[in-house]
Amino acid sequence: MKPKYYVTTAIDYVNAAPxxxxxxxxxxxxxxARYYRLKGHDVFFLTGVxxxxxKVEKAAKAKGLEPQAxxxxxxxxxxxxxxxLNLSYNRFIRTTDEKHCSAVQELFQIMExxxxxxxxxxxxxxxxxxxxxxxxxxxxxxxxCPNHKQPPIMCLEENYFFKLxxxxxxxxxxxxxxxxxxxxxxxxxxVLNQLDDEEFGDFSVxxxxxxxxxxxxxxxSPDQVIYVWIDALSNYLTGVGYGDNKEQFEKFWPxxxxxxxxxxxxxxxxYWPAMLMAADLPLPKRISVHGFLTVEGxxxxxxxxxxxxxxxxxxxxxxxxxxxxxFAAAPFDKxxxxxxxxxxxxxxxxxxxxxxxxxxxxxxxVGRNCDGKVPDGQFENNLREESNEIHAVVEKHMRQCExxxxxxxxxxxxxxxxxxxxxxxxxxxxxxxxxAQGKTVLYTVLDILRRTAIEIYPFTPALAQTIxxxxxFDDKLDELKAEGAWDLIPAGQAVRNEGPIFKRIExxxx
Ligand code: ME8
Numbered sequence: 079m080k081p082k083y084y085v086t087t088a089i090d091y092v093n094a095a096p097x098x099x100x101x102x103x104x105x106x107x108x109x110x111a112r113y114y115r116l117k118g119h120d121v122f123f124l125t126g127v128x129x130x131x132x133k134v135e136k137a138a139k140a141k142g143l144e145p146q147a148x149x150x151x152x153x154x155x156x157x158x159x160x161x162x163l164n165l166s167y168n169r170f171i172r173t174t175d176e177k178h179c180s181a182v183q184e185l186f187q188i189m190e191x192x193x194x195x196x197x198x199x200x201x202x203x204x205x206x207x208x209x210x211x212x213x214x215x216x217x218x219x220x221x222x223c224p225n226h227k228q229p230p231i232m233c234l235e236e237n238y239f240f241k242l243x244x245x246x247x248x249x250x251x252x253x254x255x256x257x258x259x260x261x262x263x264x265x266x267x268x269v270l271n272q273l274d275d276e277e278f279g280d281f282s283v284x285x286x287x288x289x290x291x292x293x294x295x296x297x298x299s300p301d302q303v304i305y306v307w308i309d310a311l312s313n314y315l316t317g318v319g320y321g322d323n324k325e326q327f328e329k330f331w332p333x334x335x336x337x338x339x340x341x342x343x344x345x346x347x348x349y350w351p352a353m354l355m356a357a358d359l360p361l362p363k364r365i366s367v368h369g370f371l372t373v374e375g376x377x378x379x380x381x382x383x384x385x386x387x388x389x390x391x392x393x394x395x396x397x398x399x400x401x402x403x404x405f406a407a408a409p410f411d412k413x414x415x416x417x418x419x420x421x422x423x424x425x426x427x428x429x430x431x432x433x434x435x436x437x438x439x440x441x442x443x444v445g446r447n448c449d450g451k452v453p454d455g456q457f458e459n460n461l462r463e464e465s466n467e468i469h470a471v472v473e474k475h476m477r478q479c480e481x482x483x484x485x486x487x488x489x490x491x492x493x494x495x496x497x498x499x500x501x502x503x504x505x506x507x508x509x510x511x512x513x514a515q516g517k518t519v520l521y522t523v524l525d526i527l528r529r530t531a532i533e534i535y536p537f538t539p540a541l542a543q544t545i546x547x548x549x550x551f552d553d554k555l556d557e558l559k560a561e562g563a564w565d566l567i568p569a570g571q572a573v574r575n576e577g578p579i580f581k582r583i584e585x586x587x588x
Pocket of ligand 1: 103312313372
């Protein structure tokens with residue numbers, strides 16, 4: 079039986095349109111989904127949108143729409159953007175899906191029956207931007223939420239609370255015994271410190287309907303709605319069949335990887351596993367926390383007018399360029415910057431020059447000297463080791479979500495192949511009658527290009543497919559079986575030189 083792989087992304091609030099920060103995380107999940115499919119796993123890739131809560135309710139009101147109509151409009155925008163970016167998700171979940179809502183209620187009742195949910199009065203502050211309860215001492219000098227630069231609202235409500243305190247020791251043990259479960263390690267240490275904070279205890283899991291009506295009703299308590307984070311986190315269960323498709327759920331749960339941004343670590347590394355413990359469900363195998371993207375050095379913000387619409391970017395430069403740049407430019411776990419100039423430089427130098435030109439000139443030489451067919455040469459001994467090892471190197475980096483390092487390793491091999499061509503000068507070898515060595519050079523470079531297509535496929539799927547096709551293969555990389563992927567390129571295969579695979583980008587403007 080095929081091994082399974084279940085990867086998820088955070089589900090985005092639909093109060094505003096998607097930006098490239100959202101895109102970064104969704105593409106990361108797509109990279110893993112494609113990578114594991116290629117390895118022969120049965121993959122489930124879940125993404126979607128978070129539609130309930132005060133933020134969304136307010137945004138709908140501001141547009142003069144009913145919340146559901148507003149969410150329908152916004153969810154379509156997200157799906158459209160993800161389609162443009164060539165995301166191969168298995169399911170796009172919306173938290174207003176009926177089955178999701180009923181499963182969340184069921185989960186709430188399970189936790190309640192267990193005695194982990196109880197009624198109490200909540201008196202304190204709430205930041206609508208964070209959709210989180212905040213403490214006075216966490217505010218900035220103006221009394222604002224430091225993330226959203228807006229004052230929190232004061233709540234005095236009869237709510238339901240979740241007994242987090244009951245699970246703190248278990249959570250600490252889970253995070254200590256499994257250092258790999260939350261990466262990078264600095265985030266794990268942060269969470270362990272948070273757990274040590276005595277003030278960090280039970281939290282409110284409902285809101286009074288009188289202050290928020292846009293949410294899932296608490297079963298048997300019509301005056302309360304379920305807190306948006308309980309609702310949202312449950313998507314990882316309901317999205318893969320909890321409460322609906324038992325067989326699928328049992329096959330895929332627990333998640334192999336949750337991809338999330340740094341601002342929502344607490345919810346995923348504390349609240350979420352505690353909820354799962356309360357529901358007696360297995361815990362996720364790994365949570366990977368990524369950094370934030372800025373644009374030209376500045377925080378992405380509507381008021382600064384620097385929100386880059388991923389769809390527009392793709393329309394101008396193509397999905398592969400965007401996908402490649404976001405992961406080549408900066409380490410995933412650190413904050414990164416989207417700079418138009420850097421984008422142009424990286425994409426042109428690696429995709430157009432380094433890789434595109436290598437393929438183009440190799441195929442031209444094959445056309446001129448080998449009848450347009452892969453020659454029956456030997457693979458060059460000096461490059462054998464690097465080429466054979468590339469997959470293991472990429473695999474090691476992928477395991478740690480080190481996308482930039484994986485890309486760097488792939489392009490180091492392409493560099494080597496370019497250097498080898500320049501040093502060996504196969505055009506001269508053929509001219510001077512040393513066809514055997516000329517064929518060895520071309521064969522070696524063609525096979526390195528074949529490997530490169532496979533290795534970069536998760537990052538730039540369409541570009542990889544074009545390389546694959548021009549090398550003379552007829553199958554789809556999407557359907558390639560891992561076992562067959564590691565043979566050498568077959569001699570005698572007719573190549574297809576159909577011109578440059580990646581056009582240089584000339585414009586620099588934002
Ligand atoms: O937090 N760079 O939704 P969200 C990189 N609905 N990533 C960014 C980013 C940036 N500039 N801005 C946001 C929520 N993100 C909840 C999640 S999951 C059960 C519920 C990331 O729309 C952010 O860190 O505010 C998060 O992972 C995702 O985008 C959605 O953020």
